[in-house]
Amino acid sequence: MAREGVAPDRTGPLPLHLGDVLQLKKPHPCGSDRWTVLRVGADLRLRCEGCGRIVLVGRAQIERRVRRLFPVDGGPL
Numbered sequence: 911m912a913r914e915g916v917a918p919d920r921t922g923p924l925p926l927h928l929g930d931v932l933q934l935k936k937p938h939p940c941g942s943d944r945w946t947v948l949r950v951g952a953d954l955r956l957r958c959e960g961c962g963r964i965v966l967v968g969r970a971q972i973e974r975r976v977r978r979l980f981p982v983d984g985g986p987l
């Protein structure tokens with residue numbers, strides 16, 4: 911079964927884990943809209959799946975931009 915991801919329609923913090931993949935509403939200039947979570951904290955370290963660029967972004971900022979979440983273990987949130 912294809913992994914459809916999970917739309918973050920809940921309130922409160924996203925249950926993010928290392929290795930999760932986030933699909934953001936606005937794509938990176940390279941064309942990819944998927945980012946792998948490398949570090950979780952007050953700031954998130956994300957790696958662009960398209961070009962490999964690594965960015966550090968405030969968690970609140972990311973949570974407003976997430977379209978879908980692909981949990982690393984494929985399990986439910």
Ligand SMILES: [Zn+2]
Pocket residue numbers: 938939940941942958959960961962963
């Ligand atoms: Zn990129």
